Amino acid sequence: MSALLEARGLHKHYPAGRGGVLHAVDGVDLEVAAGECVGLVGESGCGKSTLVRLLARLIDPTSGRILLAGADTTAVSQARFVTMPQRAQIQVVFQDPSESLNPSFRVFRSIADPLRRLLGIHDPTRLAARVHRAADLVGLPRELIARYPHQLSGGQRARVGIARAIAVEPALLILDEPTSALDVSVQAVILRLLADLRTRLGMSYLFVSHDLNVVRLLCSRIVVMYLGRVVEMAPTEALFTAPRHPYTQALLAAIPDPARRGERRLRLEGAPRSPIDPDPDVCRFHGRCPASSERCATAMPQLRPFGENHLAACHFA
Amino acid sequence: MRAMVLGRNLSHAFGANRLTLVAAAILLLLLLCAAFGQFLVPYDPLMTDGTAKLMAPGAAHMFGTDALGRDIFSRIVVAARLDLGMAISAVALSFVLGLTLGAIAGYFGGLADRVIGRVMDTIMAFPLFVLAMGIVAALGNSVLNIIIATMIINLPFYCRFARAEVNVRRETGYVEAARMGGNRAPAVLVNHIVPNILPPMMVQASLNMGWAILNAAGLSFIGLGVRPPTPEWGIMVSEGASFIISGEWWTFVFPGAALVLAVFCFNLLGDGLRDLLDPRRRI
Numbered sequence: 001m002s003a004l005l006e007a008r009g010l011h012k013h014y015p016a017g018r019g020g021v022l023h024a025v026d027g028v029d030l031e032v033a034a035g036e037c038v039g040l041v042g043e044s045g046c047g048k049s050t051l052v053r054l055l056a057r058l059i060d061p062t063s064g065r066i067l068l069a070g071a072d073t074t075a076v077s078q079a080r081f082v083t084m085p086q087r088a089q090i091q092v093v094f095q096d097p098s099e100s101l102n103p104s105f106r107v108f109r110s111i112a113d114p115l116r117r118l119l120g121i122h123d124p125t126r127l128a129a130r131v132h133r134a135a136d137l138v139g140l141p142r143e144l145i146a147r148y149p150h151q152l153s154g155g156q157r158a159r160v161g162i163a164r165a166i167a168v169e170p171a172l173l174i175l176d177e178p179t180s181a182l183d184v185s186v187q188a189v190i191l192r193l194l195a196d197l198r199t200r201l202g203m204s205y206l207f208v209s210h211d212l213n214v215v216r217l218l219c220s221r222i223v224v225m226y227l228g229r230v231v232e233m234a235p236t237e238a239l240f241t242a243p244r245h246p247y248t249q250a251l252l253a254a255i256p257d258p259a260r261r262g263e264r265r266l267r268l269e270g271a272p273r274s275p276i277d278p279d280p281d282v283c284r285f286h287g288r289c290p291a292s293s294e295r296c297a298t299a300m301p302q303l304r305p306f307g308e309n310h311l312a313a314c315h316f317a
Numbered sequence: 318m319r320a321m322v323l324g325r326n327l328s329h330a331f332g333a334n335r336l337t338l339v340a341a342a343i344l345l346l347l348l349l350c351a352a353f354g355q356f357l358v359p360y361d362p363l364m365t366d367g368t369a370k371l372m373a374p375g376a377a378h379m380f381g382t383d384a385l386g387r388d389i390f391s392r393i394v395v396a397a398r399l400d401l402g403m404a405i406s407a408v409a410l411s412f413v414l415g416l417t418l419g420a421i422a423g424y425f426g427g428l429a430d431r432v433i434g435r436v437m438d439t440i441m442a443f444p445l446f447v448l449a450m451g452i453v454a455a456l457g458n459s460v461l462n463i464i465i466a467t468m469i470i471n472l473p474f475y476c477r478f479a480r481a482e483v484n485v486r487r488e489t490g491y492v493e494a495a496r497m498g499g500n501r502a503p504a505v506l507v508n509h510i511v512p513n514i515l516p517p518m519m520v521q522a523s524l525n526m527g528w529a530i531l532n533a534a535g536l537s538f539i540g541l542g543v544r545p546p547t548p549e550w551g552i553m554v555s556e557g558a559s560f561i562i563s564g565e566w567w568t569f570v571f572p573g574a575a576l577v578l579a580v581f582c583f584n585l586l587g588d589g590l591r592d593l594l595d596p597r598r599r600i
Contacts, residue, residue, distance in 0.1 A: 058493055082501050092497055100490025104512045113508075114498030164494065 005032040010064035020276045024050040026228035037205040039215035042225035052176050056092045057081045088118040091165035092174045096181045097157035101149040108145045111164045118168050134167035155186040174206045224248050227284040234310040244312035291316045337589025343582040350397035360388035362395040362548045371565050381567035392548040393575050404529040407467035415475025423483030437473040445470040453541045482514035523587035527580035550576050
């Protein structure tokens with residue numbers, strides 16, 4: 001399995017006032033193989049979005065490396081990377097389709113701009129052909145191409161966002177909660193479209209979501225994050241049938257399931273620890289974890305293997 | 318096709334707001350005066366006439382004459398070019414400079430933001446009209462220096478406005494998408510952010526234009542602007558002001574009314590411009 005994207009020891013720290021340092025992403029190792037669909041889940045504020053922006057090279061990591069098809073993209077700064085040919089290889093579909101489309105651009109220009117900049121297509125006929133092909137792929141009617149974003153529905157805007165990202169034929173598409181801002185009925189349509197596009201175009205997906213059901217549907221492997229660290233990664237079925245980390249177990253228990261109505265479920269007490277200046281020797285989940293012991297407050301658990309491709313970071317897993 | 322769309326948008330903006338139409342008509346009148354005023358007026362604005370001093374408005378002199386027997390109507394019409402010219406140049410300069418500085422400060426932040434911010438704070442720390450007086454007094458009474466002074470005191474408003482508008486857009490999805498799509502920082506600013514902040518900036522400029530007219534005229538009113546006998550609304554009001562007590566009201570009321578009309582027109586235009594430039598209101 002050759003890795004398309006490989007992140008090694010990725011850290012992103014932000015100054016948090018009074019000398020404090022916020023560890024948004026704290027030592028993440030991640031691989032996405034060519035053609036693979038990886039899900040990234042975790043609660044709000046766990047560093048998912050920061051990780052996405054790091055991997056997409058929208059922000060520079062504090063430390064760590066990101067390899068794309070073996071080439072180190074972090075060797076140059078984010079500002080330089082913008083103009084490199086590799087830029088087209090990673091594209092992102094953003095969370096809120098309304099906010100991610102320039103209100104003063106018609107759909108055509110939104111999709112055409114990356115084609116001009118990244119692939120250097122300036123010939124109007126070729127450009128129009130590429131824009132139309134991208135629109136056809138996402139099922140966007142051609143007559144909408146001349147519209148402004150405010151004249152489109154939420155679902156249509158989501159399609160434009162996807163068309164813009166796939167128009168430059170990236171090898172990896174990062175989907176940052178692409179359906180969370182959509183109506184439930186539209187969500188299903190967009191998810192089906194995404195699954196269909198992946199088989200047709202052979203892209204890799206990194207699918208970020210806090211909806212485990214959605215991730216289960218699309219992804220072959222799932223990565224669970226908690227407070228800036230990866231706590232468990234496993235093939236989808238292994239994760240759902242035998243979760244190792246107590247946080248993953250709590251996440252799975254929180255999925256509504258009519259069959260388990262009335263059963264007592266695992267619920268987390270308390271609030272997450274602060275991401276500002278975290279103690280490197282205390283498990284991030286300590287204090288909220290049902291299995292906490294003294295050892296959790298003296299040694300940070302590292303990722304350990306539990307079966308094929310299954311890793312979890314817990315002393316008691 | 319493009320012209321048709323523009324025409325539709327224009328009629329939409331004017332149709333929605335009749336006052337904008339009124340303002341546009343006044344603006345057209347003022348611009349006509351500025352462009353062709355000297356060919357249209359009945360008298361030479363500089364010609365004195367000892368036999369026709371302080372004549373009340375009548376058939377020969379529509380707005381009466383001043384203490385030197387000059388025709389006030391002719392002087393007002395001819396002055397439009399100077400008054401509007403000074404205000405428009407000053408506003409255009411501070412618009413461009415303020416937008417550039419504000420966009421840089423808002424997008425890049427850090428040192429650039431702090432330096433530009435402190436410079437603007439320093440300008441704002443002065444009573445602005447007094448600062449303009451000081452600048453003209455230091456550089457000398459000339460049209461160019463009035464424009465520079467008016468530009469400088471207007472600069473912080475555009476700069477801060479642009480900074481705030483750019484700053485809120487810096488992290489929006491479409492800006493991140495633009496960076497993802499291979500746009501370097503200058504291209505992101507010029508092609509993706511600035512077109513979206515132009516509508517509110519234009520509204521600001523239109524509202525500001527009235528103030529700039531008053532400012533330029535005000536400098537002349539207190540004797541720090543252009544010099545007599547140049548026809549200029551501020552000077553005319555100032556010269557006429559000495560006749561308030563003796564009752565020759567036409568000497569200051571008509572030039573004052575011209576000022577009021579110009580300020581009123583630009584303020585009204587602000588609203589109409591917003592309708593015209595906002596893409597969400599486009600058809």
